[in-house]
Amino acid sequence: MGDINLYQYTISPFSEKLRRVLVHKGLKWNPIECHYEDKTNLLEVTGGKWTRVPVLEWNGEVVWNSADIIKWIDRKVPARRAIPEGMLGLCEVIDQWADNTLFTPILLLVIPDFLAAAGDAKLTANREKLIGMSAAQMRAGAAAYHEQLVLYARMIDTQLQGKDFFLGGGFTMADASLYHPFFFLALDSRNFEAVRDFKNLMRWYERVRDLK
Ligand SMILES: N[C@@H](CCC(=O)N[C@@H](CS)C(=O)NCC(=O)O)C(=O)O
Secondary structure (H helix, E strand, C coil): CCCEEEEECCCCHHHHHHHHHHHHCCCCCEEEECCCCCCHHHHHHCCCCCCCCCEEEECCEEEECHHHHHHHHHHHCCCCCCCCCCCHHHHHHHHHHHHHHHHHHHHHHHHHHHHHHHCCHHHHHHHHHHHCCCHHHHHHCHHHHHHHHHHHHHHHHHHCCCCCCCCCCCCCHHHHHHHHHHHHHCCCHHHHHHHCCCHHHHHHHHHHHCCC
16 A cells, blocks of 8 residues: 555644544555645646645545545545444534534634734735635624634533543544534634633543544
């Protein structure tokens, strides 16, 4: 077996979703850091079909979209399954919710300070265009995003009562999906405070973060 090439950004939450699964499966990868604007390598490896990260290349096969990569890798390497028998639909539903509902307020809370700290006008313009909102508009919605985040964090915390992982057994794709927004939130210690009091969530967050 050749190397797994992972086209990624180090701080990309969607890449982190996949990295948690690779760690769980004991698979090593070669990280290929991509550029937010220059998509040459992504277009080359995907035959012009995809410009987002993560993209995984292994032995000449190329797969993209984090959930699709996780499903693919779980079929290819069945040991230490991330999707338990009979749980694919549930994992996919949780993944959609995590990517589209849970991640949204976190993205909009974290990005303005991230862009301000980077101090790069080109990066700011690029990310504002991608998200479809200015940093000022994101800041104006901060109180509402904070409220949504606390609501969602409480739901997750409730489900994690008495459990090490979200579906109640070992680590699954559901944990990777739900973890990635908190990985992104943790880049911003001020906003991370919003979830610190959720003790079940915090223990689970550390467990997934520290997977070996
Ligand atoms: N549905 C995709 C979403 C991937 C995605 O949006 N990745 C972000 C980085 S976290 C990205 O590449 N955005 C476009 C860009 O940075 O130019 C997946 O799950 O892989």
